[in-house]
Amino acid sequence: MTDSLARPPKWFWWVSGFGLVWNLIGVAAFVAQMTMDLASLPEAERLFFESTPLWATAAFGIAVASGVLGCVALLLRKSWAVPMLVLCIGGISVQIFHSLAMTNSIEIFGVAGLAQPIAVFVVAVLLTWFARVSEQRGWMQAGA
Numbered sequence: 001m002t003d004s005l006a007r008p009p010k011w012f013w014w015v016s017g018f019g020l021v022w023n024l025i026g027v028a029a030f031v032a033q034m035t036m037d038l039a040s041l042p043e044a045e046r047l048f049f050e051s052t053p054l055w056a057t058a059a060f061g062i063a064v065a066s067g068v069l070g071c072v073a074l075l076l077r078k079s080w081a082v083p084m085l086v087l088c089i090g091g092i093s094v095q096i097f098h099s100l101a102m103t104n105s106i107e108i109f110g111v112a113g114l115a116q117p118i119a120v121f122v123v124a125v126l127l128t129w130f131a132r133v134s135e136q137r138g139w140m141q142a143g144a
Helices: 010-035 043-050 054-075 081-101 105-109 111-136
Strands: none
Touching (some): 054 081, 081 105, 081 111, 105 111
16 A cells, blocks of 8 residues: 555545435434334334344444444545444344344335335445445555
8 A cells, every 4th residue: 555545536525425424314313213202103113112122223223333433434534434334234234134024014114114224225335335446446544
């Protein structure tokens, strides 16, 4: 690796900034879920959230935290963005597995309820791909 980094194009900053904002919205969703008044929900939704196991909730937290860290690393042009964003994909995958394979979430939230997890997964994959391409093009600094 050379001492100087290749200068990324202006759109690099737009994509990285979008990723950070997207993941901060995920943090807000996580906080909202952790603090929501379950009693105000319809019974099926209340039971869904009450029965969510700790490991699925932890996966949600890991997904949003690693997504934010990965995008901060992108903005800092650090190569550790890639493993953070891969970890984000892992957390999202665990969440989706829980929601779709272990619960009746489609029955509760409808088929339209699939749009959000699919969009979240696709954006995470695209951000990870973007971080890898950025690294290959020499826009990222290895190490801390």
